Amino acid sequence: MKAPTRDDLIDFVYEEARMLDDGRFDEWLDLWTHDSFYWMPLDYNQEDAKHVTSLLHEDTFMRKLRVERFKGERTFSQKPKTRCHHVLNRPFIDHVDDEKGEYVTHTAFHYVETRLDDQILLAATARHELKLIEGKLKITHKRVDLLNSDAAFGNIQMFL
Amino acid sequence: MSRYANNPQAIQNLIRPTEVHRDVYIDQEVFELEMKHLFANTWIFVGHESQTPNKGDYFTTEIGTKPVIMVRHSDNEIYVLHNRCPHKGTKIAIDRTGNTGKFFRCPYHAWSFKTNGCLLAIPLRKGYKDTGLEESESVHGMAPVGAVKNYRGFIFARLNKEGPDFESFFGESLSSFDNMVDRSPEGRLEVAGPPLRYMHRCNWKMLVENQTDTCHPMVAHESSAGTAIDLWEKMDKPEGTQKPMAMEVIAPFMSPYEFFENMGIRTWPNGHGHTGVHHSIHSDYSAIPGYFEQMVEAYGEERAKAILGENRHNTVYFPNIMIKGPIQQLRLFTPIAADRTLVESYIYRLVGAPDMLLERTAMYNRMINAPTSMVGHDDLEMYERAQEGLHSDGLEWVNVQRLYQEGENFDEIAVENGTTERQMRNQFHAWEKYMTLTMEGDA
Ligand code: FES
Ligand SMILES: [Fe+2]
Numbered sequence: 001m002k003a004p005t006r007d008d009l010i011d012f013v014y015e016e017a018r019m020l021d022d023g024r025f026d027e028w029l030d031l032w033t034h035d036s037f038y039w040m041p042l043d044y045n046q047e048d049a050k051h052v053t054s055l056l057h058e059d060t061f062m063r064k065l066r067v068e069r070f071k072g073e074r075t076f077s078q079k080p081k082t083r084c085h086h087v088l089n090r091p092f093i094d095h096v097d098d099e100k101g102e103y104v105t106h107t108a109f110h111y112v113e114t115r116l117d118d119q120i121l122l123a124a125t126a127r128h129e130l131k132l133i134e135g136k137l138k139i140t141h142k143r144v145d146l147l148n149s150d151a152a153f154g155n156i157q158m159f160l
Numbered sequence: 161m162s163r164y165a166n167n168p169q170a171i172q173n174l175i176r177p178t179e180v181h182r183d184v185y186i187d188q189e190v191f192e193l194e195m196k197h198l199f200a201n202t203w204i205f206v207g208h209e210s211q212t213p214n215k216g217d218y219f220t221t222e223i224g225t226k227p228v229i230m231v232r233h234s235d236n237e238i239y240v241l242h243n244r245c246p247h248k249g250t251k252i253a254i255d256r257t258g259n260t261g262k263f264f265r266c267p268y269h270a271w272s273f274k275t276n277g278c279l280l281a282i283p284l285r286k287g288y289k290d291t292g293l294e295e296s297e298s299v300h301g302m303a304p305v306g307a308v309k310n311y312r313g314f315i316f317a318r319l320n321k322e323g324p325d326f327e328s329f330f331g332e333s334l335s336s337f338d339n340m341v342d343r344s345p346e347g348r349l350e351v352a353g354p355p356l357r358y359m360h361r362c363n364w365k366m367l368v369e370n371q372t373d374t375c376h377p378m379v380a381h382e383s384s385a386g387t388a389i390d391l392w393e394k395m396d397k398p399e400g401t402q403k404p405m406a407m408e409v410i411a412p413f414m415s416p417y418e419f420f421e422n423m424g425i426r427t428w429p430n431g432h433g434h435t436g437v438h439h440s441i442h443s444d445y446s447a448i449p450g451y452f453e454q455m456v457e458a459y460g461e462e463r464a465k466a467i468l469g470e471n472r473h474n475t476v477y478f479p480n481i482m483i484k485g486p487i488q489q490l491r492l493f494t495p496i497a498a499d500r501t502l503v504e505s506y507i508y509r510l511v512g513a514p515d516m517l518l519e520r521t522a523m524y525n526r527m528i529n530a531p532t533s534m535v536g537h538d539d540l541e542m543y544e545r546a547q548e549g550l551h552s553d554g555l556e557w558v559n560v561q562r563l564y565q566e567g568e569n570f571d572e573i574a575v576e577n578g579t580t581e582r583q584m585r586n587q588f589h590a591w592e593k594y595m596t597l598t599m600e601g602d603a
Contacts, residue, residue: 040532043354051518052353053507053525055532061391062406062527068387069534075383077541152357152502153531155540 017086101132199224277302333432336475340485345458362543374420384534385413412441431478431590433583440473442486
C-alpha cells in the first residue's frame with residue numbers, strides 16, 4: 001500500500017470491529033504493533049494511564065492473555081461464551097501524516113455484549129493511532145472512552 | 161410474615177460452629193436486619209481524609225444502605241452527616257465529590273446548614289413562629305452519625321450513638337492499617353483517583369469471605385493466572401529476561417496449596433483477620449529503585465526493614481472492607497440488597513515514595529479488581545453461581561468447616577494454617593453478636 005486513502009483508514013476501523021464481532025481474535029491480535037497499548041480510562045477525560053486506575057491498559061502480552069483465556073478449558077466465566085456486537089459511526093480522520101505514515105481516527109460507536117440472558121449496551125468513542133508498516137496499517141494505540149466510564153458495571157469481558 | 165425481626169434466637173440459629181444457614185445470603189429480611197443492626201452497631205469505613213482536603217469539601221457515600229456525606233468543617237475536622245434534609249428528606253448532595261463552601265443549601269426549599277450539620281437558616285422563617293419548631297427534630301439540622309473516628313487518615317463511622325468504641329472494636333487488627341501507612345516515608349497516604357466500581361449480583365458476605373479463601377485462587381483463577389504462566393513460558397524471549405510487572409502481579413495466584421497453607425491466617429476478635437502472616441502473594445515483588453533508601457532515611461534501617469518485611473496479604477476489617485498493606489489498596493463491599501453488592505476498589509499513593517510503586521498499585525487494581533479484569537471475571541462467576549445455587553432446596557446449609565477445631569474461642573487472637581476457614585467462622589461469630597446486640601426479643 002502506498003499512502004492509505006480516507007477509505008482505507010475508515011475500512012480499517014470497521015474491519016477491526018468486525019473481527020471482534022466475528023471472534024477472529026488471532027487475526028485481531030496481528031493488527032497491533034509489538035509495543036502498542038489498548039487503553040480504557042476509568043475517569044472522564046483521564047490523562048494518566050498509569051498512576052491512577054484505568055479499566056484496561058493492555059500491552060501485547062495482556063491482550064494475548066485475554067484471547068488465550070477465552071479459549072481455555074477451565075475459563076468458567078466463558079462457559080457459555082460471551083458474544084459482542086459493534087455499531088460504528090463513520091470514523092472521522094483526525095490526523096494524516098503520509099510522510100511518517102501516521103494516522104489518527106475518531107469513532108463513536110455502540111457496543112453490545114451478551115451472555116446467557118444478560119445483555120449490556122455501552123456507548124463509547126474510540127481513538128485509533130495507526131502506523132503504516134511494510135505497507136500495512138497497524139494499531140500503535142487505541143483509546144476507548146466509555147460514555148459512563150464512572151458507572152458501576154457488572155462484567156465486561158470482551159474488547160470494545 | 162416476619163421470621164427474624166425481634167427474634168434473636170432465630171438469628172442465632174442461623175449460625176452453627178461449622179456451617180451457616182443459606183438465609184444469611186439470600187433472605188431479604190435478614191438483609192434488612194443487617195442494615196438495621198449489624199451496620200449500625202459496628203464501625204464502617206466511610207472514606208479517606210485526602211478525599212476532602214479543604215474546608216467545605218465533601219464526599220457522598222453509603223453506610224450500608226444509608227446515604228451519608230463526609231465533609232470537612234470550618235474547624236478542619238471531618239464530619240459524617242446523614243444525607244437527608246430535615247425538612248422533607250431530600251438528599252442534600254448527590255454528586256460524588258464537591259465543595260459546598262461554608263454551608264449546605266437544600267435544593268428544594270433552601271433550608272441551609274453549617275458543614276457540621278447545624279441548622280443555619282430557613283427562608284420565611286416567621287411561618288414557623290409559635291408552631292413549636294424548636295421542639296421538632298428538624299430544628300437540629302442535618303443529623304450527624306453516632307460517632308466518627310479518623311484513624312491515620314481513614315474515616316470510620318458508627319451509626320448508633322451507643323456501641324463499642326473504635327479501639328476496642330478493632331484492637332490489634334489496626335496493625336495492618338499502621339503497616340500500610342508506615343510504608344510512606346512521610347507516614348501519610350493520599351487517595352489516587354476515583355475507585356473502580358464493580359456491581360456484583362451476590363450477597364456482600366460472599367465477597368468478604370472470599371478475601372481469606374486461600375483454596376480458590378489456584379482453581380478459579382487457573383483460567384487467568386495459569387494461562388498467563390503458560391503464555392510467558394512459551395514466549396520467545398532471550399535467556400534471563402526479567403518478568404514484567406504484570407507477571408509479578410498475576411503469577412502468584414497460581415501458587416500451590418503448600419504456599420497458602422504456610423502463609424498462615426491470623427484472626428482477631430470481632431470478626432477481623434488476615435491472610436499472609438509469614439509471607440504472601442505480595443512478598444516477591446521486585447524492589448523499586450530508591451525506595452528502600454528513602455525508608456531507611458525516614459525510619460532507620462531496622463525499622464524500615466521491619467515495615468517492609470511485613471507482607472500481609474488480605475486484611476478483613478469486619479464487616480465490609482479489605483485492605484492490602486503492601487500495595488495500598490482498600491476494597492469496600494457495600495451491600496445494596498441480599499443479592500446485590502457494590503464493590504469499590506480504592507488505591508492510595510505513598511506520600512514521598514517513588515511513582516513506580518503507585519504504578520504497580522494501579523496495575524494491580526485494574527488487573528485484578530476491575531469489571532474488565534479477567535481475575536475479577538473468575539471470581540464474580542463463582543459468587544453469582546453460588547447466589548443462584550443457594551436457592552436450591554436440596555441442602556440448606558453452607559459449609560465453613562475446613563480445619564475446624566472443637567471449642568474455638570474467637571475472643572482470642574490465633575494464628576493458624578493458611579487454608580483454615582477459621583476467619584470465616586470468626587466473621588459469622590461477630591455477625592451473630594452484632595446482629596443481636598441491639599435486637600429486642602418479642603418473647
Ligand atoms: S426538603 Fe430540604 S428544604 Fe425542603
Ligand atoms: Fe479470587
